[in-house]
Amino acid sequence: MELQLGLSLPSTPIFPFKMLDLNSYGYELREGLGPFGINVNNNCGSCSSSCNSSSSGGADDGGGGTKTRRLLDEENRIVPKTLPLLFWTNQRPNDEDEPKDVDDHSSSAIFKNDGEGLVGWPPVKAWRKKVRRRVANVRAAVENSCGGRASSSTYVKVKMEGNAIARKIDISLHHSFESLTTTLMRMFDISDENGQKSFKLTYLDREGDWLLAEDVRWRNFIRSLKYIKLIRSRC
Amino acid sequence: MQKKMAYSFPDEVLEQVFSFIQSDKDRNAVSLVCKSWDEIERWCRRKVFIGNCYAVSPRMVIRRFPEVRSIKLKGKPHFADFNLVPDGWGGYVLPWIAEMAGAYPWLEEIRLKRMVVTDESLELIAKSFKNFKVLVLFSCEGFSTDGLAAIAASCKNLRELDLRESEVDDLSGHWLAHFPETCTSLVSLNISCLRSDEVSFSALERLVGRCPNLRSLRLNRAVTLDKIANILRRAPQLVDFGTGYYAAELQPDVFSNLAGAFSSCKELKSLSGFWDVVPAYLPALYSICPRLTSLNLSYATIQSPDLIKLVSHCPRLQRLLVLDYVEDSGLEELASSCKDLQELRVFPSDPFGAEPNVSLTEQGLVAVSLGCPKLRSVLYFCRRMSNAALVTIAQNRPNLTRFRLCIIEPKTPDYLTLEPLDVGFGAIVEHCKDLRRLSLSGLLTDHVFEYSGTYGKKLEMLSVAFAGDSDLGLHHVLSGCESLRKLEIRDCPFGDKALLANAAKLETMRSLWMSSCAVSFGACKLLGQKMPKLNVEVIDETEPPDSRPESCPVDKLYIYRSVAGPRFDMPPFVWTMGEAVRILH
Numbered sequence: 064m065e066l067q068l069g070l071s072l073p074s075t076p077i078f079p080f081k082m083l084d085l086n087s088y089g090y091e092l093r094e095g096l097g098p099f100g101i102n103v104n105n106n107c108g109s110c111s112s113s114c115n116s117s118s119s120g121g122a123d124d125g126g127g128g129t130k131t132r133r134l135l136d137e138e139n140r141i142v143p144k145t146l147p148l149l150f151w152t153n154q155r156p157n158d159e160d161e162p163k164d165v166d167d168h169s170s171s172a173i174f175k176n177d178g179e180g181l182v183g184w185p186p187v188k189a190w191r192k193k194v195r196r197r198v199a200n201v202r203a204a205v206e207n208s209c210g211g212r213a214s215s216s217t218y219v220k221v222k223m224e225g226n227a228i229a230r231k232i233d234i235s236l237h238h239s240f241e242s243l244t245t246t247l248m249r250m251f252d253i254s255d256e257n258g259q260k261s262f263k264l265t266y267l268d269r270e271g272d273w274l275l276a277e278d279v280r281w282r283n284f285i286r287s288l289k290y291i292k293l294i295r296s297r298c
Numbered sequence: 299m300q301k302k303m304a305y306s307f308p309d310e311v312l313e314q315v316f317s318f319i320q321s322d323k324d325r326n327a328v329s330l331v332c333k334s335w336d337e338i339e340r341w342c343r344r345k346v347f348i349g350n351c352y353a354v355s356p357r358m359v360i361r362r363f364p365e366v367r368s369i370k371l372k373g374k375p376h377f378a379d380f381n382l383v384p385d386g387w388g389g390y391v392l393p394w395i396a397e398m399a400g401a402y403p404w405l406e407e408i409r410l411k412r413m414v415v416t417d418e419s420l421e422l423i424a425k426s427f428k429n430f431k432v433l434v435l436f437s438c439e440g441f442s443t444d445g446l447a448a449i450a451a452s453c454k455n456l457r458e459l460d461l462r463e464s465e466v467d468d469l470s471g472h473w474l475a476h477f478p479e480t481c482t483s484l485v486s487l488n489i490s491c492l493r494s495d496e497v498s499f500s501a502l503e504r505l506v507g508r509c510p511n512l513r514s515l516r517l518n519r520a521v522t523l524d525k526i527a528n529i530l531r532r533a534p535q536l537v538d539f540g541t542g543y544y545a546a547e548l549q550p551d552v553f554s555n556l557a558g559a560f561s562s563c564k565e566l567k568s569l570s571g572f573w574d575v576v577p578a579y580l581p582a583l584y585s586i587c588p589r590l591t592s593l594n595l596s597y598a599t600i601q602s603p604d605l606i607k608l609v610s611h612c613p614r615l616q617r618l619l620v621l622d623y624v625e626d627s628g629l630e631e632l633a634s635s636c637k638d639l640q641e642l643r644v645f646p647s648d649p650f651g652a653e654p655n656v657s658l659t660e661q662g663l664v665a666v667s668l669g670c671p672k673l674r675s676v677l678y679f680c681r682r683m684s685n686a687a688l689v690t691i692a693q694n695r696p697n698l699t700r701f702r703l704c705i706i707e708p709k710t711p712d713y714l715t716l717e718p719l720d721v722g723f724g725a726i727v728e729h730c731k732d733l734r735r736l737s738l739s740g741l742l743t744d745h746v747f748e749y750s751g752t753y754g755k756k757l758e759m760l761s762v763a764f765a766g767d768s769d770l771g772l773h774h775v776l777s778g779c780e781s782l783r784k785l786e787i788r789d790c791p792f793g794d795k796a797l798l799a800n801a802a803k804l805e806t807m808r809s810l811w812m813s814s815c816a817v818s819f820g821a822c823k824l825l826g827q828k829m830p831k832l833n834v835e836v837i838d839e840t841e842p843p844d845s846r847p848e849s850c851p852v853d854k855l856y857i858y859r860s861v862a863g864p865r866f867d868m869p870p871f872v873w874t875m876g877e878a879v880r881i882l883h
Contacts, residue, residue, distance in 0.1 A: 183380030185649045185706050228386040
């Protein structure tokens with residue numbers, strides 16, 4: 064794949080709309096090192112190591128023609144639209160270019176969100192999602208269809224006393240106070256021993272009352288839970 | 299020669315002249331003419347817009363513009379709307395309020411978008427600004443009705459309180475009662491986001507009744523249909539009204555009361571709200587429909603026939619927000635009835651369903667593009683699209699300035715040819731020469747980015763998801779889109795090369811967001827080191843990025859230009875890259 068990095072963009076379209084040929088871009092072949100002395104190759108690992116090396120390399124444009132020389136020529140340099148840290152070579156971008164472990168990470172990039180698949184997709188505001196679910200519930204109930212989603216949001220806001228930042232957890236992932244507290248301790252960076260003793264788990268229930276979680280059964284807790292707050296216990 | 303001209307007008311005259319210049323761009327241009335103009339201009343600049351609250355520090359703003367009366371700040375990246383930015387990321391307004399409390403005692407207006415606002419901030423606002431008039435909290439969070447009570451109680455000249463789409467801890471509906479009886483200055487009140495059922499309705503009624511200048515009122519869901527008539531009768535001068543629940547058992551007296559109340563509002567041009575609609579009550583609106591220019595039915599679960607009936611009564615409609623229940627047939631009706639339509643947004647009623655639940659396809663959008671000559675702005679969720687349709691839309695409507703298409707299933711090809719949708723979107727960027735905002739979806743290769751870079755010269759904001767084949771795609775956009783300010787990308791195979799090769803471009807943009815792409819930690823570090831005017835932030839909630847090899851891709855990356863340097867209010871899962879900064883935690 065050949066690509067030109069010019070200092071200024073061409074004024075006429077490079078690609079007339081009808082011409083769609085991957086192989087004939089009409090761009091200059093650009094080879095050699097750029098001002099940062101960096102060479103691009105396939106292996107991302109060595110790419111980063113060469114990136115860390117000194118960038119004092121001069122304008123060594125081994126194989127380029129006059130146009131490449133112009134890019135590197137200090138006197139002719141206009142304010143560059145692109146000041147590259149890398150230059151393109153004529154490598155064809157293909158699968159080898161991808162970091163080898165992209166597959167390992169792509170699966171972790173797709174998180175399950177309330178069992179609905181991708182996080183943040185489709186891009187509907189959370190605000191609308193809530194309404195939508197209620198609407199779906201209403202419709203499902205009205206139409207008596209069993210395909211409607213009946214689950215309401217399982218994300219609950221958690222605040223820690225003394226900490227202005229609220230977090231959210233998916234309560235459906237927990238089935239006991241133990242697992243909930245472990246997650247909360249980790250989330251707010253509270254070390255085990257002292258932490259568990261110095262904080263109490265409280266929650267706001269549907270009726271607007273703040274209650275101690277330790278006083279109720281897990282099942283009741285889940286059903287009436289609206290917000291969670293960790294408060295410092297004074298004993 | 300020029301010096302003489304500069305001194306030929308006394309400063310006061312220049313100030314007077316400058317006072318007619320309202321746009322930020324023009325003001326900035328004025329300040330570049332010469333030093334004395336810069337000096338005069340900065341003392342008389344009254345409005346400041348800061349598109350990224352981390353691009354500059356409050357002190358820097360105050361130092362340059364000492365007499366500001368109105369400030370607008372934006373915080374979190376746009377993708378925060380879709381839960382891609384973890385809670386606690388940042389965007390806190392308190393530091394700004396704290397500095398401005400001392401420096402701008404005469405501050406009148408604060409407009410915030412996607413920021414974290416605490417009750418403490420609201421209380422500080424209430425205490426510090428004696429002439430405070432306008433508070434707009436758009437998609438904000440972190441505060442409760444206690445903070446609102448402070449604002450209500452203290453701001454004697456409050457004109458606007460607009461909480462649109464914010465998340466409020468609804469502790470008590472009685473905050474409304476904190477507006478003193480002497481408060482008669484309200485012009486705009488938007489409480490549509492409040493979720494609790496206990497809005498103090500009598501306090502609301504009294505408040506509405508004593509504010510003769512009230513032009514815009516948006517109620518929350520809790521306000522039932524039977525209460526609307528009472529409110530409207532106290533405010534017949536309303537121009538913009540948002541209902542609560544628009545549902546009740548059909549009762550003739552309630553209906554006629556409601557219809558009468560609506561018809562007495564001779565200025566009413568804009569309606570919204572409409573949660574849970576009972577279609578039988580829609581005819582109560584017919585008397586005002588001929589004047590309506592804006593209609594937001596995006597929460598209304600009414601079906602196409604009812605929507606068609608309603609829309610056919612609104613020939614002057616300029617802006618319509620609706621659910622996909624409108625279906626192709628409804629959009630065809632819209633196309634024939636509403637020739638003034640400028641903006642259309644169609645939202646999905648069942649975004650997570652696997653199968654289409656309504657008959658809404660690309661045909662509806664094609665019909666509107668053909669029938670509505672003034673159409674400029676489109677947001678459209680659908681399940682299928684074709685290149686042919688997109689080309690038709692582009693040819694019909696070259697005046698489009700915003701085109702956001704979301705095909706619900708990622709990587710969906712042209713349903714007729716099974717090809718990528720590159721050609722279709724290419725037509726959009728080619729024909730719509732004033733296109734400023736574009737969102738892409740469906741199956742797309744690097745070609746669509748080639749077209750965007752070639753033709754999208756006025757493109758300012760581009761949103762990309764599940765698209766492209768290689769770094770070439772990103773390179774086309776960064777090197778070709780001259781006006782690009784905001785670029786947000788998720789789940790695309792874009793890696794280090796294009797980003798590093800176009801590093802300087804990033805300094806000309808407001809921000810770049812990339813999540814679930816292939817940019818390595820090493821590249822982020824390099825970028826942070828080489829580009830001191832950029833803040834390169836890596837977001838990873840699972841583990842620190844340096845616990846893995848440098849070639850590993852980062853989870854989320856947010857790069858923005860800043861003259862304030864790296865920020866220090868980051869949560870544990872955000873790391874700033876940089877030479878001087880090391881890896882800030």
